[in-house]
Amino acid sequence: MKRLILSMAVLALAAAACKKNGAEKGFDPRSTFAGPYADTITLPLTITTDTELDPSILWVLDGKTYVTNGATLIVPEGTRVEAKKKSTNDSASALIITRGSQLFAVGNAQNPVVFTSHEANPASGDWGGIVLLGNAPLNRADATIEGINLPSVPAGVDINYGGGAAGQGDVNHKAGELQFVRIEYAGAAIATDNELNGLTCGGVGAGTVLDHIEVAYGNDDAFEFFGGTVNAKYLFALAPDDDAFDFDFGYRGHIQYAVSVLDPNETYSANPNGIESDNNGTGAADQPYTNPYISNMTVIGWSNAISGTLSAAHFRRHSLYDVRNSVFIGFPRGIRLESTPTINHASHFSHNIVHAFNASQVLDPVTAPFGAGIFTSTASNSNADVVLNNPFNLSSPDFRIVAGSNAATLGTDFTGLDGYPGFFTATSYRGAFDVVAAGNTNNWLAGWAKYDY
Template sequence: MKTNLMKSFLKGATVLVAVFGISSVMSSCSNEEEVAIDGKTRAATIITENVTSNTTWSGEIELAKKIAVTNGATLTIQAGTKIYGQATGNPNDATALIITKGAKINAIGTATNPIVMSAKNGQVGGWGGLVVLGNAPINQTATQYIEGIVEGSLPGVDTSYGGNDSNDNSGTLRYVRVEYAGATIGENNELNSFTFGGVGAGTTIDHCQAYFGDDDGFEFFGGCVNATYLVATGTTDDSFDFDFGYTGKIQFAVSTVASSRLTSDPNGIECDNDKAGSSATPYTHPVLSNFTLIGSTTGTSLKSAANFRRNCQFTLVNSILYGFPTGILCQTTNSNVFKNNVVNAINTTYSGITADATNTTAATVAAIGLTNAWGTYKNQTNLRPNATPAIDSADFSTLDSWFASTDYVGAIAPTSAGANWLMVGTWVR
């Protein structure tokens, strides 16, 4: 009997070590239970309290409420970890993982063993998603609290963002997929799959996918964090949204839409200086290269591949945009660079902008030069360029050395140029 008890104790201790690694999480903050996820019963660690000291998560993690990483702590999430947000039944209380100013997240998956954050109920909008807040500049003078979280709803947790440190480091996100996220608190007040507020350039973001979330895939409120290899799949609003003085750089990004579930204003890219269209500085000015923004064959309920408005600035080069009623909808007269792109639109290719000779207006989607423009986005051949203008000498005269040089436009290289990053491993869904 004593032997059996000892074996049971050791087995339990082994599981806890596997789950927590070198974690300093106290037993009062979490517990391990047999839970049903995706119709299967298995062990998961239930997180019930905020992370206030350096902590490691692995295995199956379940968030019982909004969990904040605070007090300058670093949350390390090991490759292959699955994190599930419970559904609370009240959008105001939607579960989410929040990295506050001064804290860090080091979530480093691999191509074959990604980190997945999902809704326990497997439904779109079933949880709040990932929120990262930093101390990098924004263009608002009043203290800003991140959209989608009711101010003061998390006692003792500062959900404000923005500061004066352009190189602020909020950690690393690599091979991370956020699924079925987004929760609507009220009109124009939603969480997204990935929400970044004032995140600095010391932060590393690459190989991240927003999969079937409510509202936006990736939303940036100010800050200057750079990113590479992003995928937004089936979001209900904008795939990429920039606001409040974001000035970062992004290269290699793919977005697709699911036309059966959309908001009233869905775009591939949406960009504002701020909601008032003011002259607050720094101006919102994303510098974007090698995007492939895919709408639908009919464009039903979509708006534009890219909507630049409300006094923002922008740079968009070396990109492919198609399947939207309008290609580029430019509603700002502020400084911008629009060069060496290939655009096909269902109704209006360019609105409010005059495309120079470096850009190509494709008469049909087939004329873009992709192998299979309407094929499965993660198929290793479909989005590869196989003819001009998609195979073209990319224009980097307006970009700096941070960007990788390519001899093609869009996010995916032709076969001769190397591996398709979407198909390296199993990190995309």
């Protein structure tokens, strides 16, 4: 292994003009390097100047790499970054983009950017994933991102996030762009409720671009949003050990076209939910309230009743929500609401399909209005009322819906949905994927996503 030397030719520096987007900072897309890697280089513990990685090099994280000092890290299409497993979780390898810095990891359907384990036999939790930090508003004062052992942080590196006092900050903050990216075998816990995830966003703003991102076989949550206003489309959570999508500390972003699925061959130690949402960990009614705006999400548990999971979606501790046109199947509980009626009645849950294995917990409890939804309970065939084409074949799944099914025919509702028109695109179907049909090429996972690990 060689330690990265910033002046070496294989490390292309970004354009000197230091402007705030990838093209202006020297982003030059390239094809995946087809042959053997020209070299293997370990990334430094801090990156303080604009840096572009060469996709013909295998890049290695050996501990935590912090992008700081306003620097931008550019990871072109087809680049592979592998993280070493460390002896303890508090020293886990990870990539952390601090406030004021940016990450441009932009692949395409043919050449995604891959962040994965460096182990010969990779496993869930081998490393700590990607952390984006920003100064978008929280419902609390600035916080230190969890999952990082503070004494190990290099001198002068700031791992706080948020824009100052509660509600303050830049709603349009930009942490960069992640497109067509896979994050594999991440998640590292220092202690209970002090973990890194696949992709962790702390105070990240709406200027950030997140789309076509897969988090596979992580040891904690796939996607976690601590406050902020960042939006995302085309997210894929494959077999996270805990929650697929986790919201906290006043997150108020928009998410469309997202799918999660569990692997029945895995043991889930953390009793995962599809969605877990809190206003904060104490249940305080601090404002701005956590309020994710979600449309066209598909959350999949098991085909038949199996222990080891909790709820398809769990909104608790004063969390608000607006969930439309989505599908939740295969969990013991369907939608669990654990807050005050005043808070729940300010929320919206409409035109969804919800299944639960336990009939008394399809909605638990029913304390808010539900519009034009389907709520069912069966101990087997959780897919009976949707119907997804082939959701439980993890070697080659197809999450699209079957023509004539409830998800295809019963209509949708975007009226009054924050972010529509604008961020949200109106659809005629419920769930993250359109109907299977001749000539239909709308499987947005095709080419770049991976299933069979």
